[in-house]
Amino acid sequence: MSLAVEARHRLGDFILDAAFTSDGGVTALFGRSGSGKTSLIRIIAGLTRPAEGVVRLGEDVLVDTARGIFVPPHRRRFGYVFQEARLFPHLTVRQNLNYGRWFSPKGTRPESPDRVVGLLGIGDLLDRQPANLSGGEKQRVAIGRALLASPRLLLMDEPLAALDEERKAEILPYLERLRDEAGIPIVYVSHSVAEVARLADRVVLMTGGRVEAVGPASDVLGGPRLASAADRREAGSVLS
Incomplete structure (x- = not known):
């Protein structure tokens, strides 16, 4: 596109x-x-x-x-990933990812959470809090959250x-x-x-x-x- x-x-x-x-x-x-x-x-x-x-x-x-x-x-319908991950500190990784899914528009085929988790290698992080993640792990979760909103373009x-x-x-x-x-x-x-x-x-x-x-x-x-x-x-x- x-x-x-x-x-x-x-x-x-x-x-x-x-x-x-x-x-x-x-x-x-x-x-x-x-x-x-x-x-x-x-x-x-x-x-x-x-x-x-x-x-x-x-x-x-x-x-x-x-x-x-x-x-x-x-x-x-654009995903945006900033310099800082900007995860919700009171939510687990799984809950942060699910927040992105709320923005996936009705009538479109939603991105598979399992595929995104596998793509970014964050399966072992799902039950952890952002405070317990490294900087690289936080950014991978932020990217996953953006992808699960089913964006047409990722910034x-x-x-x-x-x-x-x-x-x-x-x-x-x-x-x-x-x-x-x-x-x-x-x-x-x-x-x-x-x-x-x-x-x-x-x-x-x-x-x-x-x-x-x-x-x-x-x-x-x-x-x-x-x-x-x-x-x-x-x-x-x-x-x-």
């Missing part, structure tokens, strides 16, 4: 003027902190209403400022940013399984070359609120514009 985004919006002195299209798989919004990645994904989610722009998923127009169209977030805003390298290494294989087996288009925000190279099919390279390049991950991450968008510590090469 294709996603088309055009957005122009001012946040104080920062101006976002970005556009891209995606035809499924994992599309990474990549760039340094402050490049506009989170601002753009919030517009896709409906958490920010752009001054001008269009957001379309397939044939469904979600935003068209010229025509006065703005579909509120709860009607877009992931730097889901590994709050984790140390060991926890990142723990969760990346599950994200790869999610990409390969769930069949849901994903927009993935990151400033990590390693994450994007491993997960993304398509990269939208952002600098200063604008899109510098769009294309297959190997082309964009191996191109000359990467240096202007990546942190110095992320410099490197991508080899196929």
Whole structure:
């Protein structure tokens, strides 16, 4: 299912003027902190209403400022995974997952809880409280909760940013399984070359609120514009 985004919006002195299209798989919004990645994904989610722009998923127009169209977030059927897991601390893992199922719309085929639990490897965690989970385990549960809402699109805003390298290494294989087996288009925000190279099919390279390049991950991450968008510590090469 294709996603088309055009957005122009001012946040104080920062101006976002970005556009891209995606035809499924994992599309990474990549760039340094402050490049506009989170601002753009919030517009896709409906958490920010752009001054001008269009957001379309397939044939469904979600935003068209010229025509006065703005579909509120709860009607877009998008899953959103934040940097922090944001689990309900008073609920067990099973109850947190069931909360996601409440948002699965009537008349649609709901995602199988057993399949999601198996996909994310959280079967042994179901009766535990969030306080007793590692950071990587919490994020896997948060992803499961989002999947059980039967989303048409999954938005992931730097889901590994709050984790140390060991926890990142723990969760990346599950994200790869999610990409390969769930069949849901994903927009993935990151400033990590390693994450994007491993997960993304398509990269939208952002600098200063604008899109510098769009294309297959190997082309964009191996191109000359990467240096202007990546942190110095992320410099490197991508080899196929």
